[in-house]
Amino acid sequence: MERIFNLLMNVNQNDGAIQDALDTLSSAFQYAYGESRFAVWHKDWDFVLKIPRYGYASIDFCQREVDNYREAFAYGVERICLPIEHVHTTPTGIRIYKQLRYDFCTSDALDSRINYRQYLRKRNVPRDEKITAVVMGACHQGYRLNAYWVARMVQLYGKKFAKSFEQWTRDCRINDLHDLNTGWLDNKPILLDYAGFFH
Ligand SMILES: Nc1ncnc2c1ncn2[C@@H]1O[C@H](COP(=O)(O)OP(=O)(O)OP(=O)(O)O)[C@@H](O)[C@H]1O
Ligand SMILES: [Mg+2]
Numbered sequence: 001m002e003r004i005f006n007l008l009m010n011v012n013q014n015d016g017a018i019q020d021a022l023d024t025l026s027s028a029f030q031y032a033y034g035e036s037r038f039a040v041w042h043k044d045w046d047f048v049l050k051i052p053r054y055g056y057a058s059i060d061f062c063q064r065e066v067d068n069y070r071e072a073f074a075y076g077v078e079r080i081c082l083p084i085e086h087v088h089t090t091p092t093g094i095r096i097y098k099q100l101r102y103d104f105c106t107s108d109a110l111d112s113r114i115n116y117r118q119y120l121r122k123r124n125v126p127r128d129e130k131i132t133a134v135v136m137g138a139c140h141q142g143y144r145l146n147a148y149w150v151a152r153m154v155q156l157y158g159k160k161f162a163k164s165f166e167q168w169t170r171d172c173r174i175n176d177l178h179d180l181n182t183g184w185l186d187n188k189p190i191l192l193d194y195a196g197f198f199h
Helices: 002-007 015-023 061-075 116-122 130-138 147-157 159-171
Strands: 029-033 037-042 047-052 084-089 095-100 182-185 188-191
Touching: 015 029, 015 037, 047 061, 061 084, 061 095, 061 159, 116 147, 130 147, 130 159, 147 159, 147 188
Parallel strands: none
Antiparallel strands: 029 037, 037 047, 047 095, 084 095, 182 188
């Protein structure tokens, strides 16, 4: 972690400057980004460091994720979230967050090399459960949710949990649960990006 803290020590709150710094890392590191955050990790880490992007919105979506994680406890759905916490602020004001790393995201799960469909078929994940349709349809823009992902959640945690999940996403405006934002860790469905997205 210190490596990244030092790397960004004198870097300004500017997406291009942050990306330039990340580009100097050795090949043992990797980074990715979406609309609102960078994520960077070392191949041996079981976590990622997340850094807000500044170009799109004035909101710190990492902090929103921390807030939503805290809210998740109130709804009893925290086990579906990859935990996130604030760990460092650079002298230039860049806030750095730490989050558990997934095994793969849902869009990778459909990759034939991982063959996750087959894995799910073996476990008789009840794809056509009514509640699956309810959760997918009722979550704010929840139609983006992957049916297998929801079905596995219902199978593991039950319908009451699914109902609380739906309520939590609605109340916290978690409206961006596409296949890059949901994933899998230890064969369990998880959210890696539950900040929501809006300007
Ligand atoms: N916990 C994690 N484990 C592994 N990879 C991660 C994790 N969090 C983020 N990533 C990687 O970084 C990318 C961007 O992270 P994230 O989805 O949180 O950012 P975002 O900017 O909010 O995305 P979006 O465009 O969906 O709003 C992810 O698509 C994923 O590839
Ligand atoms: Mg994302």
